[in-house]
Amino acid sequence: MNGTAVCLAGVLAVGGAAALASRNSEVIRKWRTWLVSAPLVAGFLWLGAPGAALLAAGLGVVGAVEYGRLARLRPADSWLVAAAAAGLPLVAWQAPGLLGRVFAGTLLAAALVPVFGGDAATGARRAATGVFGVAWLAALTGLVLLRGAALPLMFAVSVADVGAWCAGRLGRGPALSPLSPAKRWTGVAGGALAGGALAGVAALAAVAALGGGGVWGGSVFTPRT
Numbered sequence: 765m766n767g768t769a770v771c772l773a774g775v776l777a778v779g780g781a782a783a784l785a786s787r788n789s790e791v792i793r794k795w796r797t798w799l800v801s802a803p804l805v806a807g808f809l810w811l812g813a814p815g816a817a818l819l820a821a822g823l824g825v826v827g828a829v830e831y832g833r834l835a836r837l838r839p840a841d842s843w844l845v846a847a848a849a850a851g852l853p854l855v856a857w858q859a860p861g862l863l864g865r866v867f868a869g870t871l872l873a874a875a876l877v878p879v880f881g882g883d884a885a886t887g888a889r890r891a892a893t894g895v896f897g898v899a900w901l902a903a904l905t906g907l908v909l910l911r912g913a914a915l916p917l918m919f920a921v922s923v924a925d926v927g928a929w930c931a932g933r934l935g936r937g938p939a940l941s942p943l944s945p946a947k948r949w950t951g952v953a954g955g956a957l958a959g960g961a962l963a964g965v966a967a968l969a970a971v972a973a974l975g976g977g978g979v980w981g982g983s984v985f986t987p988r989t
Contacts, residue, residue, distance in 0.1 A: 775919075776802060794929075798922075809915045813908055817857035820904040824849025827901050835893045840877055845894060848874070849901040856908040867902060874898045920962055927958025 776799055783795035808815035828849045832842035848870040855866045874894035878887035907914045931954020938949055 805918060806915060809907070809918075813857045813911070816907045816911075816914060817853045820853035820856075820907040821850040824853065824901050824904050827904070828897065831897050831901070835897065837893060837897070838890065840881070841874070841890055841894045841897075844870075844874055844877055845897040845901065848898045849904065852902050852905045853908050856905045860909070863905070870898050870902075871895050920959060923962045924955040924959035928952065928955030930954060931957075 776795075779798065780795055783791045786792075805819065808819035825846050828842065828846035831837070832845065837845065852863070852867060852870070856863050874897070875891040877894060878890040881887075883890060907918075910917060928951035932948040932951030935950030935954070936948060939947065
C-alpha cells in the first residue's frame with residue numbers, strides 16, 4: 765500500500781501543479797475532482813474483492829442513471845439497467861461461477877420488459893437500448909475479476925482520457941456523437957496516442973522490474989488479501 769500511496773500522491777501533485785499553472789478553471793475543477801476521487805478508488809481497490817465489488821456497484825448505478833437520461837429510457841428500463849449494474853459485480857464477488865448465467869438472464873430481462881408492457885410502438889428501441897445498457901455497464905464487473913490489475917488499468921484509462929480531452933480541446937475537428945457533442949475525433953486520436961505512450965512506458969518498466977526488481981515489480985498495485 766505504501767508504494768501505491770507514494771505513486772498516487774506524486775501523480776496528484778504533478779497534476780495539481782500543472783492544473784494551477786494552466787490557470788484554466790475547467791482544468792483546475794477536474795483536478796479537484798481527481799484529488800477526491802482517486803484516493804477513494806485506490807482505497808476501495810486496496811480492500812480487495814469486497815471493495816472492488818462495492819466500487820463497481822456504485823459506479824454502475826451512477827452510470828445507469830446517466831445512461832438512462834441520455835438514452836431517454838423509461839423508468840422501468842432505467843431501474844432494470846441500474847439493478848443489473850449494481851448486482852453483477854456482487855455476483856462476481858460472491859458467486860463468480862454463476863456470473864455468466866446471471867448476465868444472460870439480465871440481458872433477457874432487459875429485452876422482455878417492453879414485451880410484457882405491450883409496447884408495440886417503441887418496444888424494439890426500448891429492448892435494444894436496455895440490452896446495450898446492461899451489456900455496457902457490465903464491463904464494470906471487471907474491477908472485481910481483474911483483482912490487482914484493476915488499479916493500473918484505471919490509471920491507464922485516466923491517462924488516455926486526459927490525452928483525449930487535451931487533443932479534443934486543442935485540435936477541435938468533427939464531433940464524435942450527437943449524444944455528446946463535446947467529444948471529437950481528434951480526442952479519440954489523442955486518447956489512443958496517450959494510451960499507447962503509457963503502454964510503452966509500462967513495458968519498459970516491466971522489463972526493468974523483471975531484470976532488477978524494485979517497486980514496479982513488487983507491491984505498488986497489490987491489493988489487500
